[in-house]
Amino acid sequence: MTDYYLAPMEGITGYIYRNAIRDYFSEGVKKYYTPFLVVHEKRAMSSKEINEILPENNRGINLVPQILADDAKGFLRIEKSLKEYGYKEVNLNLGCPSKTVAGKGRGSGFLERINELDDFLYEIFKSRVMNISIKTRIGSKSTEEFEILLGIFNKYPIHELTIHPRIRYEYYIGTPHRDIFYEGFKGSVNPVCYNGDVLSENDVEELMQGTKGELKAVMIGRGMLRDPSLIRRLSGGEPYSKGELKDFLKRIRMDYTQVFSGETQVLKKMKELWGYMGADYAGKDSVVKNLMKCRSLSEYKMLEQMLLSE
Ligand SMILES: Cc1cc2nc3c(=O)[nH]c(=O)nc-3n(C[C@H](O)[C@H](O)[C@H](O)COP(=O)(O)O)c2cc1C
Incomplete structure (x- = not known):
């Protein structure tokens, strides 16, 4: 093992x-x-x-x-x-x-x-x-x-x-x-x-x-x-479902929102994660690109939704 x-x-x-x-x-x-x-x-x-x-x-x-x-x-x-x-x-x-x-x-x-x-x-x-x-x-x-x-x-x-x-x-x-x-x-x-x-x-x-x-x-x-x-x-388990990833990312975003005063830092953290996750979204690379450039959390959420819609 x-x-x-x-x-x-x-x-x-x-x-x-x-x-x-x-x-x-x-x-x-x-x-x-x-x-x-x-x-x-x-x-x-x-x-x-x-x-x-x-x-x-x-x-x-x-x-x-x-x-x-x-x-x-x-x-x-x-x-x-x-x-x-x-x-x-x-x-x-x-x-x-x-x-x-x-x-x-x-x-x-x-x-x-x-x-x-x-x-x-x-x-x-x-x-x-x-x-x-x-x-x-x-x-x-x-x-x-x-x-x-x-x-x-x-x-x-x-x-x-x-x-x-x-x-x-x-x-x-x-x-x-x-x-x-x-x-x-x-x-x-x-x-x-x-x-x-x-x-x-x-x-x-x-x-x-x-x-x-x-x-x-x-x-x-x-x-x-x-x-x-x-x-x-x-370890023998399942790959993530998009719903699961959505909940996981929401949890991270909410927790960062609690500790940072403005949304800029939260956005930076979420983009950093997508800098790694984006590699598995080759078919949607223009959406990933826009997400990496976006300037507000509301725009981020919309783009994340586009990436994670089933
Ligand atoms: C952004 C970033 C931060 C890292 N911070 C640490 C750290 O604090 N301590 C550490 O031992 N390694 C750190 N590493 C190295 C990773 O723990 C790991 O050794 C490296 O990414 C190679 O493993 P991986 O290919 O599985 O990512 C960091 C790597 C990156 C890219």
Whole structure:
């Protein structure tokens, strides 16, 4: 049996989106990850970050908070406060490729500073108060870095190592290096989860072949944004009906309307989702285009209705 997880996606898979997935498409979703919480030297979590992890905003959701850090003390400080909220697993982000993060030596930027990374892992595993899982890329500048990285990861009791088989400078483009993932899968002493470009049953079958049927966990991001019933389908369930998608999107829209003061931000969030979902509406691409350009929620609702009419 494969476990499926909803990937962390900054600005998208926040608690509003997660709650809607829980209510409409939770079948088969074993774990949900928060977008990264940033360790700040001088202050604790921001109110936005606290809202992300508050148990009352995540009822019925098996949530793993993710931390972005390169300072062990800061990591352990947040980890401790997460324990007070009742969490049992925390995830370390070693994958973010964005300039503002990696450029400062965090996320996938940390993969370039091997010795510091090793020291950091030593410190956090020595003093941890809960399970620590890691989400990593396979290197920064070259895929050849992965062998050394895996050697470091193997020194620590990582609860689960999620491997996104791209290097930092590949961002989210091109084909993931699945051959290197398979090597990592074989060579890891810790449990491994796959992440990257899973969009269909064929993708999962290919991963199963490459791991001799031993892969236990797959994390999915963009595939779920494009089709929120993807994990349900992979778990033997039905694809979404248009009515279901309509209710799901309405729920998200209503919840964003509660937290944002004007409709501009709500509209931006809904368009962001259609930026992924639109790929499955090839026959209606002019409607998708108009939706992406529309300037009011009333116009948005009309265009959404055109897309989702049976
Ligand atoms: C807009 C966006 C935001 C993301 N935010 C995060 C994040 O906060 N933490 C993280 O570990 N990965 C983040 N990712 C990476 C995804 O979790 C995932 O690794 C990536 O999209 C590849 O998986 P997929 O092909 O299934 O989407 C983000 C990706 C995108 C496109």
